Amino acid sequence: MAIQNIGVIGAGTMGNGIAQVCALSGVNVVMVDITAEAVDRGIKTVSGSLDRMVKKEKISEADKAAALARIKGTTAYADLAGTDLVIEAATENEGLKLRILKEIDSIVPATTVIATNTSSISITKLAAAVSTPSRFIGMHFFNPVPLMALVELIRGLQTSDETVAAVQAFASAIGKTPIAVKNSPGFVVNRLLCPMINEAIFALQEGLASAADIDEGMKLGCNHPIGPLALADLIGLDTMLAVMEVFYNGFNDPKYRPAPLLREMVDAGYLGRKTGQGFYTY
Structure with missing residues:
Protein backbone atom coordinates (compact mmCIF):
# COMPACT_ATOMS: atom_id res chain seq x y z
CA MET A 1 0.00 0.00 0.00
CA ASN A 183 2.46 -1.89 23.41
CA SER A 184 3.46 -0.94 26.95
CA PRO A 185 3.18 2.33 28.92
CA GLY A 186 5.74 4.79 27.56
CA PHE A 187 6.91 2.35 24.90
CA VAL A 188 10.76 2.41 24.81
CA VAL A 189 12.16 5.95 24.77
CA ASN A 190 9.80 7.56 27.28
CA ARG A 191 9.91 4.45 29.47
CA LEU A 192 13.62 5.22 29.96
CA LEU A 193 13.63 9.01 29.62
CA CYS A 194 10.71 10.18 31.76
CA PRO A 195 11.65 8.30 34.95
CA MET A 196 15.16 9.75 34.58
CA ILE A 197 13.69 13.27 34.38
CA ASN A 198 11.35 12.50 37.29
CA GLU A 199 14.35 11.37 39.38
CA ALA A 200 16.13 14.63 38.54
CA ILE A 201 13.09 16.48 39.92
CA PHE A 202 13.28 14.38 43.10
CA ALA A 203 16.98 15.33 43.40
CA LEU A 204 16.11 19.02 43.06
CA GLN A 205 13.24 18.67 45.54
CA GLU A 206 15.59 17.09 48.08
CA GLY A 207 18.12 19.92 47.66
CA LEU A 208 20.77 17.55 46.34
CA ALA A 209 21.94 20.21 43.89
CA SER A 210 20.60 23.25 42.06
CA ALA A 211 18.68 22.87 38.80
CA ALA A 212 21.63 24.31 36.87
CA ASP A 213 24.11 21.95 38.53
CA ILE A 214 21.91 18.88 38.01
CA ASP A 215 21.64 19.73 34.33
CA GLU A 216 25.35 20.54 34.02
CA GLY A 217 26.21 17.23 35.68
CA MET A 218 24.14 15.21 33.19
CA LYS A 219 25.44 17.20 30.22
CA LEU A 220 29.12 16.85 31.14
CA GLY A 221 28.99 13.53 33.00
CA CYS A 222 26.69 11.61 30.63
CA ASN A 223 27.25 13.61 27.42
CA HIS A 224 23.57 14.57 27.18
CA PRO A 225 22.96 17.54 24.84
CA ILE A 226 20.46 19.05 27.30
CA GLY A 227 19.96 18.57 31.02
CA PRO A 228 16.88 16.69 32.33
CA LEU A 229 15.27 19.72 33.98
CA ALA A 230 15.72 21.93 30.92
CA LEU A 231 14.33 19.05 28.86
CA ALA A 232 11.30 18.83 31.18
CA ASP A 233 10.67 22.52 30.55
CA LEU A 234 10.89 21.89 26.80
CA ILE A 235 8.52 18.92 26.93
CA GLY A 236 6.08 20.71 29.23
CA LEU A 237 5.71 19.84 32.91
CA ASP A 238 2.01 19.05 32.44
CA THR A 239 2.93 16.51 29.75
CA MET A 240 5.63 15.06 32.00
CA LEU A 241 3.14 14.67 34.83
CA ALA A 242 0.57 13.03 32.54
CA VAL A 243 3.15 10.51 31.30
CA MET A 244 4.35 9.65 34.81
CA GLU A 245 0.76 9.15 35.94
CA VAL A 246 0.20 6.75 33.03
CA PHE A 247 3.29 4.80 34.17
CA TYR A 248 2.24 4.86 37.82
CA ASN A 249 -1.26 3.62 37.06
CA GLY A 250 -0.26 1.28 34.23
CA PHE A 251 2.51 -0.59 36.06
CA ASN A 252 1.06 -0.21 39.59
CA ASP A 253 4.66 0.28 40.75
CA PRO A 254 5.69 3.03 43.21
CA LYS A 255 8.99 3.57 41.41
CA TYR A 256 7.01 5.52 38.80
CA ARG A 257 5.32 7.89 41.25
CA PRO A 258 5.47 11.50 40.03
CA ALA A 259 7.72 13.75 42.10
CA PRO A 260 5.60 15.94 44.41
CA LEU A 261 7.50 19.01 43.17
CA LEU A 262 6.45 18.19 39.60
CA ARG A 263 2.80 18.01 40.62
CA GLU A 264 3.07 21.25 42.63
CA MET A 265 4.63 23.14 39.72
CA VAL A 266 1.86 21.99 37.39
CA ASP A 267 -0.72 23.11 39.98
CA ALA A 268 0.98 26.52 40.00
CA GLY A 269 0.81 26.78 36.21
CA TYR A 270 4.60 26.62 35.89
CA LEU A 271 4.64 24.38 32.83
CA GLY A 272 8.02 25.25 31.32
CA ARG A 273 8.83 27.09 28.13
CA LYS A 274 5.22 27.40 26.98
CA THR A 275 4.29 29.48 30.05
CA GLY A 276 7.65 31.23 30.46
CA GLN A 277 8.31 29.61 33.82
CA GLY A 278 9.36 26.10 34.79
CA PHE A 279 12.58 25.01 36.42
CA TYR A 280 14.03 28.00 34.56
CA THR A 281 12.60 31.38 33.57
CA TYR A 282 12.16 32.08 29.86
Whole structure:
Protein backbone atom coordinates (compact mmCIF):
# COMPACT_ATOMS: atom_id res chain seq x y z
CA MET A 1 0.00 0.00 0.00
CA ALA A 2 1.52 3.30 -1.14
CA ILE A 3 0.71 6.26 1.12
CA GLN A 4 0.56 9.54 -0.80
CA ASN A 5 -2.22 11.47 0.92
CA ILE A 6 -2.30 11.86 4.68
CA GLY A 7 -4.29 13.66 7.31
CA VAL A 8 -2.85 15.16 10.49
CA ILE A 9 -5.13 15.99 13.41
CA GLY A 10 -3.70 18.92 15.32
CA ALA A 11 -1.81 21.95 13.99
CA GLY A 12 0.28 22.40 17.14
CA THR A 13 3.95 21.62 17.67
CA MET A 14 3.75 17.92 16.79
CA GLY A 15 1.07 18.20 14.13
CA ASN A 16 2.66 20.99 12.11
CA GLY A 17 6.05 19.29 12.40
CA ILE A 18 4.65 16.05 10.99
CA ALA A 19 2.89 18.00 8.24
CA GLN A 20 6.13 19.78 7.32
CA VAL A 21 8.21 16.61 7.10
CA CYS A 22 5.61 14.82 5.01
CA ALA A 23 5.02 17.76 2.64
CA LEU A 24 8.78 18.16 2.06
CA SER A 25 8.87 14.48 1.13
CA GLY A 26 6.24 14.96 -1.59
CA VAL A 27 3.20 13.80 0.40
CA ASN A 28 -0.10 15.70 0.27
CA VAL A 29 -1.26 16.70 3.77
CA VAL A 30 -4.64 17.70 5.18
CA MET A 31 -3.97 19.38 8.56
CA VAL A 32 -7.04 19.66 10.79
CA ASP A 33 -7.59 21.70 13.94
CA ILE A 34 -10.63 22.99 15.78
CA THR A 35 -10.32 26.69 14.80
CA ALA A 36 -9.15 28.55 11.73
CA GLU A 37 -6.78 30.52 13.97
CA ALA A 38 -5.07 27.34 15.15
CA VAL A 39 -4.75 26.12 11.57
CA ASP A 40 -3.28 29.45 10.47
CA ARG A 41 -0.75 29.37 13.32
CA GLY A 42 0.28 25.88 12.26
CA ILE A 43 0.80 26.91 8.63
CA LYS A 44 2.72 30.01 9.76
CA THR A 45 4.99 27.86 11.94
CA VAL A 46 5.72 25.52 9.02
CA SER A 47 6.46 28.50 6.75
CA GLY A 48 8.87 29.97 9.31
CA SER A 49 10.63 26.64 9.75
CA LEU A 50 11.01 26.27 5.98
CA ASP A 51 12.37 29.84 5.78
CA ARG A 52 15.12 28.85 8.21
CA MET A 53 15.93 25.81 6.06
CA VAL A 54 16.17 28.05 2.98
CA LYS A 55 18.55 30.42 4.81
CA LYS A 56 20.73 27.45 5.76
CA GLU A 57 20.62 26.33 2.12
CA LYS A 58 19.11 22.97 3.05
CA ILE A 59 16.21 23.54 0.64
CA SER A 60 15.44 26.02 -2.15
CA GLU A 61 12.66 28.62 -2.33
CA ALA A 62 10.98 26.34 -4.87
CA ASP A 63 11.12 23.44 -2.40
CA LYS A 64 9.52 25.63 0.24
CA ALA A 65 6.73 26.78 -2.07
CA ALA A 66 6.04 23.21 -3.21
CA ALA A 67 5.89 21.93 0.37
CA LEU A 68 3.48 24.67 1.49
CA ALA A 69 1.28 23.98 -1.55
CA ARG A 70 0.95 20.35 -0.44
CA ILE A 71 -0.50 21.32 2.97
CA LYS A 72 -4.21 22.03 3.16
CA GLY A 73 -5.29 23.56 6.45
CA THR A 74 -8.90 22.98 7.47
CA THR A 75 -11.32 22.70 10.38
CA ALA A 76 -13.47 20.11 8.58
CA TYR A 77 -12.91 16.43 9.30
CA ALA A 78 -14.78 15.68 6.06
CA ASP A 79 -11.63 16.75 4.18
CA LEU A 80 -9.95 13.56 5.42
CA ALA A 81 -12.14 11.38 3.22
CA GLY A 82 -9.51 10.83 0.50
CA THR A 83 -6.52 10.09 2.73
CA ASP A 84 -4.46 6.88 2.89
CA LEU A 85 -3.23 7.53 6.43
CA VAL A 86 -4.47 9.78 9.23
CA ILE A 87 -2.14 10.63 12.13
CA GLU A 88 -3.85 11.89 15.29
CA ALA A 89 -1.49 14.33 17.03
CA ALA A 90 -3.78 15.95 19.59
CA THR A 91 -3.00 16.73 23.23
CA GLU A 92 -1.98 13.75 25.39
CA ASN A 93 -5.47 13.20 26.79
CA GLU A 94 -7.08 9.79 26.46
CA GLY A 95 -10.69 10.96 26.37
CA LEU A 96 -9.92 13.58 23.73
CA LYS A 97 -8.02 11.09 21.58
CA LEU A 98 -10.85 8.54 21.77
CA ARG A 99 -13.38 11.16 20.60
CA ILE A 100 -11.13 12.24 17.73
CA LEU A 101 -10.45 8.66 16.62
CA LYS A 102 -14.18 7.89 16.49
CA GLU A 103 -14.68 11.03 14.39
CA ILE A 104 -11.91 9.99 11.98
CA ASP A 105 -13.32 6.46 11.79
CA SER A 106 -16.75 7.77 10.78
CA ILE A 107 -15.29 9.59 7.77
CA VAL A 108 -12.38 7.67 6.24
CA PRO A 109 -12.78 4.44 4.23
CA ALA A 110 -11.93 1.08 5.78
CA THR A 111 -8.67 0.99 3.80
CA THR A 112 -7.28 4.11 5.49
CA VAL A 113 -4.65 3.45 8.15
CA ILE A 114 -5.27 5.35 11.39
CA ALA A 115 -2.28 6.19 13.59
CA THR A 116 -1.84 7.99 16.89
CA ASN A 117 1.15 10.04 17.93
CA THR A 118 0.57 9.27 21.62
CA SER A 119 3.68 9.08 23.77
CA SER A 120 2.21 6.88 26.50
CA ILE A 121 -1.42 5.77 26.05
CA SER A 122 -2.22 2.11 25.25
CA ILE A 123 -2.42 1.48 21.50
CA THR A 124 -4.63 -1.55 22.11
CA LYS A 125 -7.12 0.58 24.05
CA LEU A 126 -7.17 3.36 21.43
CA ALA A 127 -7.52 0.80 18.61
CA ALA A 128 -10.76 -0.42 20.16
CA ALA A 129 -12.31 2.97 19.34
CA VAL A 130 -12.19 2.34 15.57
CA SER A 131 -14.34 -0.05 13.55
CA THR A 132 -11.38 -1.90 12.01
CA PRO A 133 -8.73 -2.03 14.75
CA SER A 134 -6.37 -4.09 12.57
CA ARG A 135 -5.60 -0.87 10.63
CA PHE A 136 -4.67 1.07 13.79
CA ILE A 137 -1.08 1.67 14.93
CA GLY A 138 0.99 3.93 17.16
CA MET A 139 3.33 6.26 15.25
CA HIS A 140 5.26 8.20 17.89
CA PHE A 141 7.30 11.07 16.44
CA PHE A 142 9.73 13.06 18.60
CA ASN A 143 9.95 16.81 19.12
CA PRO A 144 11.08 18.75 17.12
CA VAL A 145 9.77 16.51 14.35
CA PRO A 146 11.79 18.08 11.48
CA LEU A 147 15.07 17.42 13.35
CA MET A 148 14.48 14.14 15.19
CA ALA A 149 15.05 11.02 13.09
CA LEU A 150 13.26 8.47 15.25
CA VAL A 151 9.70 7.19 14.97
CA GLU A 152 8.47 4.49 17.35
CA LEU A 153 5.99 2.17 15.61
CA ILE A 154 3.80 0.52 18.22
CA ARG A 155 1.45 -2.30 17.37
CA GLY A 156 -1.59 -2.98 19.49
CA LEU A 157 -2.97 -6.45 20.07
CA GLN A 158 -5.19 -5.99 17.01
CA THR A 159 -2.71 -4.35 14.58
CA SER A 160 -2.15 -6.34 11.38
CA ASP A 161 1.21 -7.15 9.81
CA GLU A 162 0.06 -5.32 6.66
CA THR A 163 -0.56 -2.14 8.66
CA VAL A 164 2.88 -2.34 10.28
CA ALA A 165 4.58 -2.90 6.91
CA ALA A 166 2.76 0.01 5.25
CA VAL A 167 3.54 2.48 8.02
CA GLN A 168 7.13 1.27 8.33
CA ALA A 169 7.65 1.91 4.60
CA PHE A 170 6.00 5.32 4.91
CA ALA A 171 8.18 6.36 7.86
CA SER A 172 11.30 5.45 5.89
CA ALA A 173 10.00 7.29 2.81
CA ILE A 174 9.69 10.57 4.75
CA GLY A 175 13.25 10.23 6.02
CA LYS A 176 12.61 8.82 9.49
CA THR A 177 14.12 5.74 11.14
CA PRO A 178 11.34 3.53 12.53
CA ILE A 179 11.84 1.10 15.39
CA ALA A 180 9.32 -1.63 16.26
CA VAL A 181 7.96 -1.47 19.81
CA LYS A 182 5.43 -3.55 21.74
CA ASN A 183 2.46 -1.89 23.41
CA SER A 184 3.46 -0.94 26.95
CA PRO A 185 3.18 2.33 28.92
CA GLY A 186 5.74 4.79 27.56
CA PHE A 187 6.91 2.35 24.90
CA VAL A 188 10.76 2.41 24.81
CA VAL A 189 12.16 5.95 24.77
CA ASN A 190 9.80 7.56 27.28
CA ARG A 191 9.91 4.45 29.47
CA LEU A 192 13.62 5.22 29.96
CA LEU A 193 13.63 9.01 29.62
CA CYS A 194 10.71 10.18 31.76
CA PRO A 195 11.65 8.30 34.95
CA MET A 196 15.16 9.75 34.58
CA ILE A 197 13.69 13.27 34.38
CA ASN A 198 11.35 12.50 37.29
CA GLU A 199 14.35 11.37 39.38
CA ALA A 200 16.13 14.63 38.54
CA ILE A 201 13.09 16.48 39.92
CA PHE A 202 13.28 14.38 43.10
CA ALA A 203 16.98 15.33 43.40
CA LEU A 204 16.11 19.02 43.06
CA GLN A 205 13.24 18.67 45.54
CA GLU A 206 15.59 17.09 48.08
CA GLY A 207 18.12 19.92 47.66
CA LEU A 208 20.77 17.55 46.34
CA ALA A 209 21.94 20.21 43.89
CA SER A 210 20.60 23.25 42.06
CA ALA A 211 18.68 22.87 38.80
CA ALA A 212 21.63 24.31 36.87
CA ASP A 213 24.11 21.95 38.53
CA ILE A 214 21.91 18.88 38.01
CA ASP A 215 21.64 19.73 34.33
CA GLU A 216 25.35 20.54 34.02
CA GLY A 217 26.21 17.23 35.68
CA MET A 218 24.14 15.21 33.19
CA LYS A 219 25.44 17.20 30.22
CA LEU A 220 29.12 16.85 31.14
CA GLY A 221 28.99 13.53 33.00
CA CYS A 222 26.69 11.61 30.63
CA ASN A 223 27.25 13.61 27.42
CA HIS A 224 23.57 14.57 27.18
CA PRO A 225 22.96 17.54 24.84
CA ILE A 226 20.46 19.05 27.30
CA GLY A 227 19.96 18.57 31.02
CA PRO A 228 16.88 16.69 32.33
CA LEU A 229 15.27 19.72 33.98
CA ALA A 230 15.72 21.93 30.92
CA LEU A 231 14.33 19.05 28.86
CA ALA A 232 11.30 18.83 31.18
CA ASP A 233 10.67 22.52 30.55
CA LEU A 234 10.89 21.89 26.80
CA ILE A 235 8.52 18.92 26.93
CA GLY A 236 6.08 20.71 29.23
CA LEU A 237 5.71 19.84 32.91
CA ASP A 238 2.01 19.05 32.44
CA THR A 239 2.93 16.51 29.75
CA MET A 240 5.63 15.06 32.00
CA LEU A 241 3.14 14.67 34.83
CA ALA A 242 0.57 13.03 32.54
CA VAL A 243 3.15 10.51 31.30
CA MET A 244 4.35 9.65 34.81
CA GLU A 245 0.76 9.15 35.94
CA VAL A 246 0.20 6.75 33.03
CA PHE A 247 3.29 4.80 34.17
CA TYR A 248 2.24 4.86 37.82
CA ASN A 249 -1.26 3.62 37.06
CA GLY A 250 -0.26 1.28 34.23
CA PHE A 251 2.51 -0.59 36.06
CA ASN A 252 1.06 -0.21 39.59
CA ASP A 253 4.66 0.28 40.75
CA PRO A 254 5.69 3.03 43.21
CA LYS A 255 8.99 3.57 41.41
CA TYR A 256 7.01 5.52 38.80
CA ARG A 257 5.32 7.89 41.25
CA PRO A 258 5.47 11.50 40.03
CA ALA A 259 7.72 13.75 42.10
CA PRO A 260 5.60 15.94 44.41
CA LEU A 261 7.50 19.01 43.17
CA LEU A 262 6.45 18.19 39.60
CA ARG A 263 2.80 18.01 40.62
CA GLU A 264 3.07 21.25 42.63
CA MET A 265 4.63 23.14 39.72
CA VAL A 266 1.86 21.99 37.39
CA ASP A 267 -0.72 23.11 39.98
CA ALA A 268 0.98 26.52 40.00
CA GLY A 269 0.81 26.78 36.21
CA TYR A 270 4.60 26.62 35.89
CA LEU A 271 4.64 24.38 32.83
CA GLY A 272 8.02 25.25 31.32
CA ARG A 273 8.83 27.09 28.13
CA LYS A 274 5.22 27.40 26.98
CA THR A 275 4.29 29.48 30.05
CA GLY A 276 7.65 31.23 30.46
CA GLN A 277 8.31 29.61 33.82
CA GLY A 278 9.36 26.10 34.79
CA PHE A 279 12.58 25.01 36.42
CA TYR A 280 14.03 28.00 34.56
CA THR A 281 12.60 31.38 33.57
CA TYR A 282 12.16 32.08 29.86
